[in-house]
Structures are given as structure tokens and as C-alpha cells.
Amino acid sequence: MTSHVVIVGGGATGLSSAFWLRREGVAVTVIEKGIVGWEASGRNGGGATHPYSPLFREEQRLWPMMDDLLGYPTEHRPQRVRIAINQSQLDIMRATENLAAKQGFKVEELDNKAMRELIPWVGDDVAGGAIYHYGGQANPQRTLQAYAWAVQDLGGTIMQHTVVTGFETTGGKITGVQTDQGLVGCDAVVLAAGPHTAQLAAMLGISVPVMAARAEMIVTEPVPLISVGGSDGNGLYGRQTLRGNLAYGGGPHEWIDLPDHRTPRAVNSPVMRSVARRLFELFPKLGHIRVIRSWAGVIENTPDGRPILERLDSPENLVVASMSSVGFGLSPATGRAIMQLVTQGHCDFANLDYLKLNRFEGLGPNWAEEVGWRPWSPEEEGAA
Ligand SMILES: Cc1cc2nc3c(=O)[nH]c(=O)nc-3n(C[C@H](O)[C@H](O)[C@H](O)COP(=O)(O)OP(=O)(O)OC[C@H]3O[C@@H](n4cnc5c(N)ncnc54)[C@H](O)[C@@H]3O)c2cc1C
Incomplete structure (x- = not known):
């Protein structure tokens, strides 16, 4: 049993993972640079209809139960x-x-x-x-509040206004998460930092194309x-x-x-x-x-529009979760899948091979530019 999991990111993915892990008795600390649910997870359309995802069946099974499971309304x-x-x-x-x-x-x-x-x-x-x-x-704001309250009710810790700045590794594992408030020791890490997942993964030498x-x-x-x-x-x-x-x-x-x-x-x-x-x-x-x-x-x-959801081989105590624009609706299922990846190394209710990071092997560093995903620039707009 993994005894203390640090979850980077207090969005729907991170909080749902914390919720499911706490239900299994695993100690969790969610580290959030701002306020939980303040980014995409609390600002989206609230849609929970993703038939092209391997997590679709679980998404559909869980949503009708979420109010009862969390103990707070999601307005689903x-x-x-x-x-x-x-x-x-x-x-x-x-x-x-x-x-x-x-x-x-x-x-x-x-x-x-x-x-x-x-x-x-x-x-x-x-x-x-x-x-x-x-x-x-569902209502994204109510849902994110519900996740956070449920995590706290189950004894999980949520650190808001705390920025993750790096990681400590020993013997192929992450042993600590560095923050602007100090080092938090851990046995496993879930990286669920939305669009910032790429930057944070790069600190571990891992390329996550987001x-x-x-x-x-x-x-x-x-x-x-x-x-x-x-x-x-x-x-x-x-x-x-x-x-x-x-x-x-x-x-x-x-x-x-x-x-x-x-x-x-x-x-x-x-x-x-x-x-x-x-x-x-x-x-x-x-x-x-x-x-x-x-x-x-x-x-x-991500380049192909599919989430990245995988427990890596190295560091072997890291789960990377970047949801590629479908993370709110899938969050009940994603969190449960992440709980299983952390506690047993695999997910037993969905085939997650389709979401592995290795599908992007060979992708060049300029992939986004090559497909025309170029950041907006005030200079270019002025020239146009
Ligand atoms: C307008 C809009 C409409 C959308 N509509 C839908 C929809 O209808 N259905 C749907 O399923 N999805 C929708 N999405 C996409 C969905 O909102 C996201 O896929 C989902 O919220 C991702 O959740 P997350 O928890 O993975 O990431 P986020 O919600 O981005 O959460 C990541 C968290 O990590 C924190 N973080 C980042 N860096 C650090 C750091 N260094 N240290 C500490 N914390 C850090 C951030 O502050 C953030 O709170 C929409 C998104 C938007 C913006």
C-alpha cells in the first residue's frame, strides 16, 4: 500500500483522485497553486458525455451516484x-x-x-x-467544491496557494515535492496540473506534449x-x-x-x-x-486530442494525467482509474493503453508549431 500520495493540482482530476484514494485509506495531500477548481475545472461547460473515451462507461455509471458518494450536490x-x-x-x-x-x-x-x-x-x-x-x-463550481469538501471530510489535506517548483528523486522514485512553502515528502505523485503538466513533467526529464x-x-x-x-x-x-x-x-x-x-x-x-x-x-x-x-x-x-493517463515506468511512482479538454466530465472515472494505478499499478475497469504517453515517441519539439498551434502574439496582430 502506498502510504502518502502527493497530488499536484487541485482541479477535477487531482481532487477526484484524492477522493478515491482517501476512500481506500491512502493519505493524500493535494497541492494547488491557487484556489481549488479555479482553473479550467471550475470554468467549463459541465458536459459529461464522452463516448469516444475508454472511460466513457465508467463516466456514465458514476455520475448519477456522485452526489451520494461525495455527500454534496454537483447539480448533475x-x-x-x-x-x-x-x-x-x-x-x-x-x-x-x-x-x-x-x-x-x-x-x-x-x-x-x-x-x-x-x-x-x-x-x-x-x-x-x-x-x-x-x-x-453538472455544475462545475458546485462539483469542484463537492470534491474538495469530500476530500477534507475523509481526512485528506489540501494545500492552497502553494506552488510546486520541483521534485526530489532517489533511486528512480520521487521522494519529495518541492514547493514555495517547503518540501513535502511522498511515496507517490499524481501530476494533474492541467496545461502546466508539461512544464512540471519537464523538471523530471519527461516530455508531455500539451x-x-x-x-x-x-x-x-x-x-x-x-x-x-x-x-x-x-x-x-x-x-x-x-x-x-x-x-x-x-x-x-x-x-x-x-x-x-x-x-x-x-x-x-x-x-x-x-x-x-x-x-x-x-x-x-x-x-x-x-x-x-x-x-x-x-x-x-494533446496533439491527438486524447488524454494522457499513465503510471510511468520511470519514475515508477508517478502517474501523469493530462485530460485534453474532456477532464471535467470524465473526472469521476479518471480519479478512480488513478486510484487504481497508484494502489495496484493497473486499472481493472478500462483499457488505458490508448492513453499512454509512448504514442508520442518521435514527436519533435516543434510539434505544436508544425500543426499550426501558434500562440497569439500582439505584434502579429498589430501587423495584420
Ligand atoms: C471554457 C471551457 C469549457 C470546457 N468544457 C468542458 C466540458 O463541457 N466537459 C468537459 O469534460 N471538459 C470541458 N473542458 C475541459 C475541462 O475543463 C478540463 O479538461 C479539466 O478541467 C481538466 O482538469 P484538470 O484537473 O486536469 O486540470 P485543471 O482544471 O487545469 O487543474 C489543474 C490545477 O493544477 C494547478 N497547478 C498548475 N501548476 C501548478 C503548480 N506548479 N503548483 C501547484 N498547482 C499547480 C492549477 O492551478 C489548477 O488548479 C472545458 C474547459 C474550458 C476552459
């Missing part, structure tokens, strides 16, 4: 409606639905009338829609509550809050550099305007409602 609501406003969106939608259907999850096509009974604001001439009898969404991107969300004033909390389409993801506000986000990603441990957060009004315009295209009958809030979050992205 099951099901999801997907709307395609043109034929190319409909083609993409059908491909994703097939992935879920092949795993035994039910998708029901909706005609316009049935769709408008569920979501009265949908336009009259959409190309198609469906209700997924799986998936769902590029940071800013994404933004808008919130509208409240509208009458619909029975299904989440509906996607037109390149947007989002949900309705229990108060009735629509919280929606979507691309384009703005690539950014992370030169140090800080996370930039500015909101960029052209992106907000684009999200608002597309929301209006999706729900033309809501053209009169106002946007009342917006925020940005920074997402971690």
Missing part, C-alpha cells in the same frame, strides 16, 4: 439534446451517436415538433436533432427552465443552470504560451461575440435575451 442532470442546424453538422452528430450506440447507449432521433417540445427556442428549419439517453452535465489554449464562455439572463439541462449544437456546448441562465462556450481556441506557473485569464470580446452569435443561430427565438457574464479558462490539449 442526465441526458442531452443535440441539434444540427445544417447537413454537415448532422453528419458529424450521427458519427458520434454511433460510437455511443455501439456501446449499448440509446439515442433517439427527434423531429422538429418533438425537439421544440423539449427546447421551445429551437428554430423552425433545423436539419435534425436527437436526445441522448446517456450523458449529461499545448495551452484559452476558451471562453458566456452566460445569459435566465429563461424558463427546460426539462433537459444540456443541449449542444452549432459548435457550442453548454447547459442551463438551475436558475435558468444559459451558460455556453465554444471555439475557436486561442493558443497561448505559459512561460511560468501563472495562468492568464483575459476574455477576448471577438470570441464572446462569436459564441453569442452562434447561440442565437441555435436558438433564434431567444434573440432578445442579454449576455450578463463571461469568463475564460485555459484548456490542456
Whole structure:
């Protein structure tokens, strides 16, 4: 039994891992440079529908139980409606639905009338829609608070406002995590620092190809509550809050550099305007409602869009977890998988080979630039 695990990062991945490890009686310390859930994990769309992930089945099994397991509300609501406003969106939608259907999850096509009974604001001439009898969404802020409280209730330690600055290794293992508050000894480490995972792994000589991107969300004033909390389409993801506000986000990603441990957060009004315009295209009958809030979050992205989740051979007491933009919804399952990787060396409910780091062997140091993921620069914008 590993006796003390240090988890770097107090986002959904780190806190869920801490929760599952504490349930097994393992001592955990979560080290967070700011406030738990303050980065992407508390700022996202709340979607929990990832049929292309090997952790999908566990994601779907666990979400309906999370309020009871954690002892606090996550505001999880099951099901999801997907709307395609043109034929190319409909083609993409059908491909994703097939992935879920092949795993035994039910998708029901909706005609316009049935769709408008569920979501009265949908336009009259959409190309198609469906209700997924799986998936769902939760409130990211409530969920992250729930994870953190549950970890503390179980006796775990959370150190906020503490920056991890390095690692001590002895005999092929990490024995201590250096922070700006001093050294924390450990028997194992979980590296779950979102877009900063690459920088921290590099301190151990490990290359983790992750590029940071800013994404933004808008919130509208409240509208009458619909029975299904989440509906996607037109390149947007989002949900309705229990108060009735629509919280929606979507691309384009703005690539950014992370030169140090800080996370930039500015909101960029052209992106907000684009999200608002597309929301209006999706729900033309809501053209009169106002946007009342917006925020940005920074997402971690791997070259192939799949998470990295692996217990390494060297150092053999390190688990690396970088979720590549799907980390909120998968977090109940990811945390449980990480608990098993730490305590027994393998995950017995999902095949994680698909998420191993070695798939990137041979990737050059300029991979991000080569695929056009170039950080935004004020000089270039000025010249354009
Ligand atoms: C606008 C937006 C919408 C999204 N929508 C969805 C969605 O609908 N569904 C979904 O599943 N995912 C969504 N995502 C992606 C999802 O939010 C992330 O994949 C997920 O939150 C990653 O969680 P994490 O815990 O791995 O990383 P993070 O949430 O980034 O947490 C990492 C933590 O590590 C800390 N840290 C970093 N460096 C250090 C250091 N040196 N020392 C100490 N602490 C450190 C950070 O402060 C941070 O709190 C969205 C993201 C954004 C921004």
C-alpha cells in the first residue's frame, strides 16, 4: 500500500483522485497553486458525455451516484439534446451517436415538433436533432467544491496557494515535492496540473506534449427552465443552470504560451461575440435575451486530442494525467482509474493503453508549431 500520495493540482482530476484514494485509506495531500477548481475545472461547460473515451462507461455509471458518494450536490442532470442546424453538422452528430450506440447507449432521433417540445427556442428549419439517453452535465463550481469538501471530510489535506517548483528523486522514485512553502515528502505523485503538466513533467526529464489554449464562455439572463439541462449544437456546448441562465462556450481556441506557473485569464470580446452569435443561430427565438457574464479558462490539449493517463515506468511512482479538454466530465472515472494505478499499478475497469504517453515517441519539439498551434502574439496582430 502506498502510504502518502502527493497530488499536484487541485482541479477535477487531482481532487477526484484524492477522493478515491482517501476512500481506500491512502493519505493524500493535494497541492494547488491557487484556489481549488479555479482553473479550467471550475470554468467549463459541465458536459459529461464522452463516448469516444475508454472511460466513457465508467463516466456514465458514476455520475448519477456522485452526489451520494461525495455527500454534496454537483447539480448533475442526465441526458442531452443535440441539434444540427445544417447537413454537415448532422453528419458529424450521427458519427458520434454511433460510437455511443455501439456501446449499448440509446439515442433517439427527434423531429422538429418533438425537439421544440423539449427546447421551445429551437428554430423552425433545423436539419435534425436527437436526445441522448446517456450523458449529461453538472455544475462545475458546485462539483469542484463537492470534491474538495469530500476530500477534507475523509481526512485528506489540501494545500492552497502553494506552488510546486520541483521534485526530489532517489533511486528512480520521487521522494519529495518541492514547493514555495517547503518540501513535502511522498511515496507517490499524481501530476494533474492541467496545461502546466508539461512544464512540471519537464523538471523530471519527461516530455508531455500539451499545448495551452484559452476558451471562453458566456452566460445569459435566465429563461424558463427546460426539462433537459444540456443541449449542444452549432459548435457550442453548454447547459442551463438551475436558475435558468444559459451558460455556453465554444471555439475557436486561442493558443497561448505559459512561460511560468501563472495562468492568464483575459476574455477576448471577438470570441464572446462569436459564441453569442452562434447561440442565437441555435436558438433564434431567444434573440432578445442579454449576455450578463463571461469568463475564460485555459484548456490542456494533446496533439491527438486524447488524454494522457499513465503510471510511468520511470519514475515508477508517478502517474501523469493530462485530460485534453474532456477532464471535467470524465473526472469521476479518471480519479478512480488513478486510484487504481497508484494502489495496484493497473486499472481493472478500462483499457488505458490508448492513453499512454509512448504514442508520442518521435514527436519533435516543434510539434505544436508544425500543426499550426501558434500562440497569439500582439505584434502579429498589430501587423495584420
Ligand atoms: C471554457 C471551457 C469549457 C470546457 N468544457 C468542458 C466540458 O463541457 N466537459 C468537459 O469534460 N471538459 C470541458 N473542458 C475541459 C475541462 O475543463 C478540463 O479538461 C479539466 O478541467 C481538466 O482538469 P484538470 O484537473 O486536469 O486540470 P485543471 O482544471 O487545469 O487543474 C489543474 C490545477 O493544477 C494547478 N497547478 C498548475 N501548476 C501548478 C503548480 N506548479 N503548483 C501547484 N498547482 C499547480 C492549477 O492551478 C489548477 O488548479 C472545458 C474547459 C474550458 C476552459
